[in-house]
Amino acid sequence: MARIIDEVSRTFSEYLLIPRLTRAEHQSKNVSLRVPVAKFKKGESSALTINIPFVTATMQAVSGSEMAIALARQGGLAFIYCSQPIESQAAMVNKVKTHKAGFVQSDSNLRPDNTLQDVVNKRKETGHSTMPVTHDGSKNGIFLGILTDKDFWEFEDDLSRPVSEFMTAKENVVLGDTGISLLEANQLLQKRKKECLPVLDSEGRLQFLVFKKDYVDHRNNPSELLDSHKRLVVGAGINTHDYRERVPALIEAGVDALCLDASDGYSEFQKEAALWIRERYPDVVIGGGNVVDIDAFRYLAEEAQLDFVKVGIGGGSICITREQKGIGRGQASALMAVAAERDKYCKETGIYIPLCSDGGLSNDTQIIIALAMGADFMMMGRYFAMTDESPTPRVSIGGRIYKPYWGEGSNRAKNWQRYNQGASETGFKFEEGIDGYVPVVGSVKEVLDVTLSKIKAVMCNMGSLTVKEFADNAVLTRISEQSFIEGGTSNVLSLDKDIPREV
Ligand code: IMP
Numbered sequence: 015m016a017r018i019i020d021e022v023s024r025t026f027s028e029y030l031l032i033p034r035l036t037r038a039e040h041q042s043k044n045v046s047l048r049v050p051v052a053k054f055k056k057g058e059s060s061a062l063t064i065n066i067p068f069v070t071a072t073m074q075a076v077s078g079s080e081m082a083i084a085l086a087r088q089g090g091l092a093f094i095y096c097s098q099p100i101e102s103q104a105a106m107v108n109k110v111k112t113h114k115a116g117f118v119q120s121d122s123n124l125r126p127d128n129t130l131q132d133v134v135n136k137r138k139e140t141g142h143s144t145m146p147v148t149h150d151g152s153k154n155g156i157f158l159g160i161l162t163d164k165d166f167w168e169f170e171d172d173l174s175r176p177v178s179e180f181m182t183a184k185e186n187v188v189l190g191d192t193g194i195s196l197l198e199a200n201q202l203l204q205k206r207k208k209e210c211l212p213v214l215d216s217e218g219r220l221q222f223l224v225f226k227k228d229y230v231d232h233r234n235n236p237s238e239l240l241d242s243h244k245r246l247v248v249g250a251g252i253n254t255h256d257y258r259e260r261v262p263a264l265i266e267a268g269v270d271a272l273c274l275d276a277s278d279g280y281s282e283f284q285k286e287a288a289l290w291i292r293e294r295y296p297d298v299v300i301g302g303g304n305v306v307d308i309d310a311f312r313y314l315a316e317e318a319q320l321d322f323v324k325v326g327i328g329g330g331s332i333c334i335t336r337e338q339k340g341i342g343r344g345q346a347s348a349l350m351a352v353a354a355e356r357d358k359y360c361k362e363t364g365i366y367i368p369l370c371s372d373g374g375l376s377n378d379t380q381i382i383i384a385l386a387m388g389a390d391f392m393m394m395g396r397y398f399a400m401t402d403e404s405p406t407p408r409v410s411i412g413g414r415i416y417k418p419y420w421g422e423g424s425n426r427a428k429n430w431q432r433y434n435q436g437a438s439e440t441g442f443k444f445e446e447g448i449d450g451y452v453p454v455v456g457s458v459k460e461v462l463d464v465t466l467s468k469i470k471a472v473m474c475n476m477g478s479l480t481v482k483e484f485a486d487n488a489v490l491t492r493i494s495e496q497s498f499i500e501g502g503t504s505n506v507l508s509l510d511k512d513i514p515r516e517v
Contacts, residue, residue: 023344025329026380026387027498032489034477042470049390049481051091051271052299052321053367056360060368062247062271062299062321064391065089065237066466067481069370071330071395072096072251072275074427075419078405079109081398084458086110086246089237093273093393096251097422097429100260103250104267110248111268115232116196117213117222125151126158126178130166133177137163144210146220147181157212157220159183189214192221199224235459241270249299251275253431254283261291265298274302274320277335277423277433277446278327280310288318304372306348308355315359315367322368324393325352329374331396332421335446345374346387353388353485378468385469385481386488395419400455408454415454421447 049067050060068090070077074097082092094106122142124133128151137143143163148155159181166180188206190199190213199211203226211224232238239247249271250264261272272291274284284302291300303324305311314320326349328335328342336342349371360366371389375381381392398404399419406417422429423446430442455461478484493501 021347023348024346024492025344026346026375026383028492029346029383029387029490030493030497030501031383031386031472031476032491033475034487034489036474036477040474040477040479042467042474044479045470045473046480047089047466047469050366050368051301051391053365056364056366061297064091064247065239066462067385067389067391067469068462069093069249069391069393070398071372071393072273073395073399073422074098074429075406075417076395076398076404077251079106079113080405081401081403081458082106082110082248083113083246084401084403085398086239086248087115087235088459088462089235089239090462091239091247091249091271093249093251093271093275095422096253096260096275097427097431100256100263103260104263107248107250107264107267107269111245113246114196114222115238115244115246116199116224116228118225118228120146120153120220120223123148123151123153123155123220124161124177124181125149126176126181128177129174130168130171130177130180131173133161133166134168134173144223144225146212146223147177148220154219154221156218157184157189157214160187160210160212162209187212190224192216196224200226200229203229247271249273252287254281254287255431257287257291261295265295269298271299271301271321273324274300275422275432276302277304278341279303279305279324280313284314284320285318288314288320292319301370303370305352306343308351311352311355312359315356320367322370322390323352323356324370324372325349325389326372326374326393330372330421330447331374331376332419332424332447332450333373334421334448335423338444338446345371346383349384349387349389356388378465381465382469382472383490386476386485386490388485390481396452397461398458400452401461402454402457409451411451416451417454418450419452420449421445423447424449 047066048063050063052061054060066089070092072093072095074095077092077095085092122136122140122145124145124147126147145161147159161181188208190211192215203211209226213222215221241247247270250269252260252272279302288300299321301322302320304326306327314323326345329345356367368390370391370393371384372393409416420426422432425445426449428442473484476487478487
């Protein structure tokens with residue numbers, strides 16, 4: 015007969031934290047959100063740590079190179095999605111690893127015979143107001159000049175006139191040569207009081223632009239996640255089908271961490287793939303999952319020897335696995351069970367295996383509770399899909415701006431490798447994810463600023479300065495439906511929800 019786990023399957027919103035003593039040193043500025051990603055022996059340090067406890071979901075609608083660059087600049091790690099050809103995934107990894115912080119390849123370029131109307135259109139399309147002019151309008155064409163929004167007046171000047179009449183011509187532009195260091199480029203910008211420095215090769219072709227605003231931005235992002243060569247750190251999703259070809263290409267492209275992407279990770283396939291990679295590439299970090307119970311955690315820790323394990327089945331915002339297959343577990347119950355087993359494993363072996371809570375985090379409070387319950391870091395899809403840097407276009411629906419967001423198990427993504435449904439795309443018989451839209455909320459930096467401030471504030475309430483200390487100190491209480499209601503506003507009309515505003 016089937017074994018029934020007696021305990022009810024619970025979610026994060028069923029818990030609240032009870033504050034602990036806040037001492038004088040418990041201030042946000044003293045809090046460290048640095049967490050390990052790779053397993054480590056007690057007393058030693060992890061081979062890979064991240065500066066904020068966030069990684070992106072391995073999804074088409076979330077993790078492209080722009081997202082990876084944006085998140086690494088904030089201290090987190092993106093896993094570039096694997097439901098794409100090996101070459102294009104490796105190219106995305108390569109783009110992140112070769113991203114020279116401060117050196118930008120221009121994606122808004124003009125020909126001298128383009129009209130001012132073309133400039134206005136391009137500015138709307140890309141949002142950029144500084145555009146180099148090259149002989150053929152390409153990003154590496156012969157540099158002829160530069161046009162910014164200070165050079166013409168959109169509503170006064172004749173928009174049919176050519177760019178060549180308005181641009182600052184090359185002879186009047188301060189330029190850098192290929193090989194110039196970022197420090198030298200910034201010093202030149204400062205000395206010549208300029209906003210942008212085009213860098214040209216010996217043939218006069220445009221290579222990069224260096225912006226003053228990026229320098230300022232860099233100073234404002236002290237958490238940037240860099241490898242020992244000062245390149246941004248990036249991860250990539252892999253599957254258990256083509257890893258023999260995919261992994262070598264990703265390693266060649268410079269990937270730092272791999273994550274076996276499967277909805278149910280308790281399988282011999284994960285073990286075989288992980289051991290194959292470990293034997294050939296002992297230095298790369300390998301995570302996997304997903305699991306929701308202690309047997310599966312033990313298997314991935316002991317047999318597959320993974321560096322980190324992901325917890326979560328059926329909780330994702332776009333996920334219909336529980337409805338379709340009856341598989342899954344409340345995320346809080348799953349995480350608490352696995353975290354307790356991880357701690358037990360650590361006592362037995364002296365090896366600490368970081369846990370990643372994956373999916374279903376629908377607000378900052380749930381993120382905080384997940385950390386308190388023993389997750390070292392979070393994998394999130396929806397949260398990042400809503401930002402400017404996700405790889406999807408903005409769409410206006412009913413006067414509001416949205417971005418498409420779809421599950422890897424939806425018909426749109428057809429990521430059959432993740433769901434073990436037959437052996438090919440044509441074997442994709444039923445969906446495990448939906449295809450929808452999420453509202454646009456701003457840049458990765460903007461949304462993280464708010465979330466991170468909340469996490470730090472709560473950690474101070476809980477008398478903790480590190481994530482580990484937070485989880486060790488945390489005291490949680492289960493809440494009744496009534497106290498959940500009490501947690502909202504009471505007997506006050508909310509300006510946003512209850513009183514219609516005149517627009
Ligand atoms: P979210 O952060 O709640 O949007 O959940 C993202 C997570 O959902 C991913 O990291 C995956 O683990 C999972 N996921 C992605 N696509 C699907 C799907 O189509 N069905 C079920 N789960 C999915």
